[in-house]
Amino acid sequence: DAKTTQPPSMDCAEGRAANLPCNHSTISGNEYVYWYRQIHSQGPQYIIHGLKNNETNEMASLIITEDRKSSTLILPHATLRDTAVYYCIVAGNTGKLIFGQGTTLQVKP
């Protein structure tokens, strides 16, 4: 079973920031938080990952709480092309990713 809990769906206005929450209260000390997204009928796309520090790359920012029990993925300026299913995954160094149901983000004009 997935070790994360995400809302099933969210809406966001185009041009606004999209903030996607994820709970992972049973995360272990050596486990990372990964975010992937899947646009309809395509393979999942890696977005970002982190251990305990906040991370930022060209796609998104990842904010992890100090107790590491939850995190938020931030897409700073959502576009229609960001409409997708977003998966939050907790994983160690084995490379075994366990996907849950994810959050379906709908970006609206």
Place this chain on the structure above:
Amino acid sequence: DAGVTQSPTHLIKTRGQQVTLRCSPKSGHDTVSWYQQALGQGPQFIFQYYEEEERQRGNFPDRFSGHQFPNYSSELNVNALLLGDSALYLCASSLWQGSEQYFGPGTRLTVT
């Protein structure tokens, strides 16, 4: 860089048949993982190959087997196909076992 490539794109098989799906990893990647994604569900981990050996395995029966070649490409074989094997099969590659994975477009398998 072509990224992760998979073949074929689509495949239709009959119950009881066998199928082989192929994957070429992203340049520089030596670890390949396979996932099965049923309609409306998240991907499920099948197994991972590194140095031509199966390193991790998910909860899939022995009908699912794989192989990794010296050039790091990989095959997924499924024997005695069942209707429930109909799914999108995804291949992902990574620089090493625990690094971020890059997925291919998948192979859509339909079993009739």
